[in-house]
Amino acid sequence: MKAKNSLNRELVVESALRIVDASGLEALTVRKVADEFGVTPMALYWHFSNKEALLDAVGDAVVAGMGLPDPDLGLEGYLRDAMTALVDAMREHPHATPLVPHRLLMVEAGRDLTEMTLRKLVDEGFAIDKAAAVAHYALMMSMTLVVGEPGKETTVKPADRDEALAAKMSLLQSLPEDSYPLLRAAAPSMVNCADSDDYYGSAIDIFVAGVMAEARALATS
Amino acid sequence: MKAKNSLNRELVVESALRIVDASGLEALTVRKVADEFGVTPMALYWHFSNKEALLDAVGDAVVAGMGLPDPDLGLEGYLRDAMTALVDAMREHPHATPLVPHRLLMVEAGRDLTEMTLRKLVDEGFAIDKAAAVAHYALMMSMTLVVGEPGKETTVKPADRDEALAAKMSLLQSLPEDSYPLLRAAAPSMVNCADSDDYYGSAIDIFVAGVMAEARALATS
DNA sequence: ACCTGAACACCGTTCAAGT
DNA sequence: ACCTGAACACCGTTCAAGT
Numbered sequence: 001m002k003a004k005n006s007l008n009r010e011l012v013v014e015s016a017l018r019i020v021d022a023s024g025l026e027a028l029t030v031r032k033v034a035d036e037f038g039v040t041p042m043a044l045y046w047h048f049s050n051k052e053a054l055l056d057a058v059g060d061a062v063v064a065g066m067g068l069p070d071p072d073l074g075l076e077g078y079l080r081d082a083m084t085a086l087v088d089a090m091r092e093h094p095h096a097t098p099l100v101p102h103r104l105l106m107v108e109a110g111r112d113l114t115e116m117t118l119r120k121l122v123d124e125g126f127a128i129d130k131a132a133a134v135a136h137y138a139l140m141m142s143m144t145l146v147v148g149e150p151g152k153e154t155t156v157k158p159a160d161r162d163e164a165l166a167a168k169m170s171l172l173q174s175l176p177e178d179s180y181p182l183l184r185a186a187a188p189s190m191v192n193c194a195d196s197d198d199y200y201g202s203a204i205d206i207f208v209a210g211v212m213a214e215a216r217a218l219a220t221s
Numbered sequence: 222m223k224a225k226n227s228l229n230r231e232l233v234v235e236s237a238l239r240i241v242d243a244s245g246l247e248a249l250t251v252r253k254v255a256d257e258f259g260v261t262p263m264a265l266y267w268h269f270s271n272k273e274a275l276l277d278a279v280g281d282a283v284v285a286g287m288g289l290p291d292p293d294l295g296l297e298g299y300l301r302d303a304m305t306a307l308v309d310a311m312r313e314h315p316h317a318t319p320l321v322p323h324r325l326l327m328v329e330a331g332r333d334l335t336e337m338t339l340r341k342l343v344d345e346g347f348a349i350d351k352a353a354a355v356a357h358y359a360l361m362m363s364m365t366l367v368v369g370e371p372g373k374e375t376t377v378k379p380a381d382r383d384e385a386l387a388a389k390m391s392l393l394q395s396l397p398e399d400s401y402p403l404l405r406a407a408a409p410s411m412v413n414c415a416d417s418d419d420y421y422g423s424a425i426d427i428f429v430a431g432v433m434a435e436a437r438a439l440a441t442s
Numbered sequence: 443a444c445c446t447g448a449a450c451a452c453c454g455t456t457c458a459a460g461t
Numbered sequence: 462a463c464c465t466g467a468a469c470a471c472c473g474t475t476c477a478a479g480t
Contacts, residue, residue, distance in 0.1 A: 118403035182339035186353035210431030
């Protein structure tokens with residue numbers, strides 16, 4: 001019986017996501033997933049046509065974990081909730097987050113969120129192309145907040161993180177006080193995020209306030 | 222004489238940047254750069270301790286190509302110019318753009334831009350940590366605008382781009398009209414950016430308007 | 443000081459073969 | 462239908478050696 005029939009897409013995706021969560025996106029190799037099942041690397045090619053297809057499925061899993069905002073909210077509340085829903089889903093798997101934008105529209109939850117967002121914007125007077133742009137900005141902003149959260153940067157592989165943070169801190173502290181006083185003063189909060197919820201909340205506040213300013217300009221024209 | 226002494230850091234970085242521009246970040250291999258100089262892969266290890274160091278230098282080159290905004294502008298104009306300067310520098314090398322955030326503070330132009338931005342924000346009443354957060358949002362937003370510009374996504378390798386765009390377009394067009402009317406209507410502008418300058422300008426407008434709303438809230442408190 | 447040559451431990455993937 | 466085995470063309474990198 002061995003490992004025969006022990007594989008399927010769902011199990012493989014779970015395993016891949018575990019590896020990505022633990023060790024980063026670039027640590028995900030076909031061979032490592034195969035090892036987790038005690039199986040030959042080639043076994044995976046029965047279930048996924050190639051590594052890219054596996055990565056797509058991982059991205060889909062992240063998107064599928066997303067909640068949907070209340071469709072009856074006004075534009076401001078809706079935008080805030082939509083971005084929060086996105087951010088929350090991605091924070092569950094920060095290292096898989098770069099996969100999300102490419103897959104969002106391939107998953108029903110993502111399509112519904114996007115359609116609803118366009119609806120809210122169009123109802124508030126945004127032209128369809130402008131609405132699409134705003135929705136795109138919101139998605140990309142959410143994604144980048146997660147991958148770029150200070151102290152949790154996913155561009156550095158988890159194993160090297162502490163070292164990288166210490167290096168960044170000491171670089172900033174070694175800057176001349178007279179030329180870079182604010183950079184030095186801001187160093188701690190640039191290297192490590194003191195309050196994650198505040199970090200995300202602030203960014204969403206700024207973005208939503210910007211969109212609402214645009215909406216008001218449309219209303220009075 | 223052959224290839225002896227034909228290499229130096231500057232030349233290698235130029236070559237690496239050419240490869241990245243032409244074929245994407247993941248197409249950059251030590252061996253390919255070596256080939257461009259008719260040299261053994263190991264020759265590069267004399268000039269860079271490893272591939273990561275080479276990538277860092279590529280990122281530094283992009284940052285170094287950035288102009289600085291007028292320091293005498295008010296907050297709003299300054300922020301707009303700062304983001305535009307960032308975006309313009311990154312648009313020169315879209316595929317190298319993901320390297321920028323990690324390297325910004327390692328290059329004088331990036332440090333100066335950041336210090337100046339913190340100055341402007343603090344002078345307008347932002348606490349230093351909040352100013353640091355806003356500067357970070359602005360950087361990440363700028364970066365993500367470039368890597369995510371519809372029709373120019375750098376997450377897809379250049380060779381596969383046309384195919385990927387066509388696939389995305391036909392997926393959107395195949396959605397049911399009754400459930401996803403707006404997604405279908407927005408498809409062209411989601412797949413391909415009609416006006417790049419408008420795309421960047423709009424996003425910067427929204428972000429800056431959001432920050433200014435925050436600034437006004439601080440002023441009246 | 444600057445580069446070569448051979449080798450090592452990894453990749454993703456093909457293709458034919460097993461059960 | 463589902464998986465194995467061997468092989469291929471790539472990676473980044475080490476280490477000793479050449480000039």
